[in-house]
Amino acid sequence: MSLQVDAISVELGGRLVLHDVDLTVDASEQVGLIGPNGAGKTTLLRSLLGLLPLRSGAITINGRTPAEARGTIGYVPQRHEFVWDYPVDVRTAAMTGRTHHIGWLRRPRKADHAAIDQALERVDLTDLARRPIGELSGGQRQRVLVARALAVQPKLLLLDEPFTGLDVLTQEILTRLFKNLTAEGTAILMTTHDLPAAADTCSRLCLLNETVVADGPPDELRDPAVWLRAFGVARSEQLLHSLGVTR
Numbered sequence: 001m002s003l004q005v006d007a008i009s010v011e012l013g014g015r016l017v018l019h020d021v022d023l024t025v026d027a028s029e030q031v032g033l034i035g036p037n038g039a040g041k042t043t044l045l046r047s048l049l050g051l052l053p054l055r056s057g058a059i060t061i062n063g064r065t066p067a068e069a070r071g072t073i074g075y076v077p078q079r080h081e082f083v084w085d086y087p088v089d090v091r092t093a094a095m096t097g098r099t100h101h102i103g104w105l106r107r108p109r110k111a112d113h114a115a116i117d118q119a120l121e122r123v124d125l126t127d128l129a130r131r132p133i134g135e136l137s138g139g140q141r142q143r144v145l146v147a148r149a150l151a152v153q154p155k156l157l158l159l160d161e162p163f164t165g166l167d168v169l170t171q172e173i174l175t176r177l178f179k180n181l182t183a184e185g186t187a188i189l190m191t192t193h194d195l196p197a198a199a200d201t202c203s204r205l206c207l208l209n210e211t212v213v214a215d216g217p218p219d220e221l222r223d224p225a226v227w228l229r230a231f232g233v234a235r236s237e238q239l240l241h242s243l244g245v246t247r
């Protein structure tokens with residue numbers, strides 16, 4: 001698996017939201033996509049899914065366009081973007097992740113059910129499979145979204161703020177799961193505002209603010225100026241302190 005982003009620019013509502021973005025993510029890498037609110041992180045993930053037209057540049061996933069590679073990409077949106085009052089159970093919600101494989105208006109086959117069994121098992125939701133999704137806690141909902149993304153047995157997993165609002169135990173379950181997935185060869189690109197956790201769990205960090213400000217292993221991103229530039233602030237004690245960046 002190899003994701004390659006070459007100098008992409010994306011316009012939304014007549015405004016250039018991303019420009020000249022270069023990024024690669026290889027198999028078994030977990031890359032953290034870091035940046036302030038409005039930096040274009042979600043826009044980049046949506047571009048990788050082929051949901052937004054590029055103004056310029058190119059994205060290739062194993063040599064294919066995002067639209068062609070769609071069935072091999074798992075996507076976990078931010079929790080509030082999912083319709084939780086839809087009257088379905090956990091299993092049915094996870095199965096919606098396989099729509100691309102099943103085909104519209106077709107019934108799931110044996111392989112689809114097996115993939116869902118495995119996905120629910122991996123996020124420890126097997127016992128809650130028949131629970132209506134509207135009755136779930138925030139942490140359980142997050143695990144439903146991860147199961148739904150795993151339903152395609154993805155080579156590339158895109159996670160939009162997967163740890164926001166989760167208790168420590170759920171964070172640990174997901175951290176361990178993502179580690180196992182990368183060990184199995186899955187490539188992970190994850191947005192997060194939890195900088196210390198990202199520095200801990202990711203093999204590389206990509207600092208984004210409309211374009212890539214810096215990209216490298218956490219240990220190599222020790223220069224405070226890089227972080228201040230990425231976050232568009234002149235000086236932020238708290239930011240540098242939370243990162244343990246030397247000044």
Ligand SMILES: Nc1ncnc2c1ncn2[C@@H]1O[C@H](COP(=O)(O)OP(=O)(O)OP(=O)(O)O)[C@@H](O)[C@H]1O
Nearest residue numbers: 012013015017035036037038039040041042043044
């Ligand atoms: N549909 C849209 N039309 C016009 N502008 C948009 C649209 N969606 C997002 N934007 C703008 O694009 C910019 C990037 O938004 P995006 O959601 O990608 O940022 P983000 O880095 O994910 O932010 P956050 O950390 O707050 O989730 C923002 O300025 C936002 O207002």
